[in-house]
Amino acid sequence: MSTIKAGSCLCGHVRYEIDMAGSRTGNCHCRDCQKNGGGPFMTFTTPKPGKFKWIVEPEGRAQASDFAMRRFCTHCGTPMTWEHLSKDDMAVSTGTLDDPSGVEIIYEIYTKSRWPVIPPMPGVDQFRESNGWE
């Protein structure tokens, strides 16, 4: 069975393909993700290097920190990716997958700013800050 999934923004302008094989998906509870996503946390999937490709790239870019940017669709505002500026490290908003069935969440990071009403996911690795990946 193919492990390649398609994804897109809310309006459908931005499109991509990701090979989910070997990818890691987790929830980020950092304040930046709460602001950017407009909810208690964002869910991101980090593909294996070279396993993600844009079909139609988003035009929107926002500086996310000293070392990272976030790309978004300028037509509908959907947050698409978090990307390191100087190394091959990126993650895509998992909620933008056209078919998110079968995606497993394996970690939660920046739990120090987790909303008290959102309990830890059972059986999922918890990290107060970064897990060294994202």
Ligand SMILES: [Zn+2]
């Ligand atoms: Zn869009």
Ligand SMILES: [Zn+2]
């Ligand atoms: Zn975050």
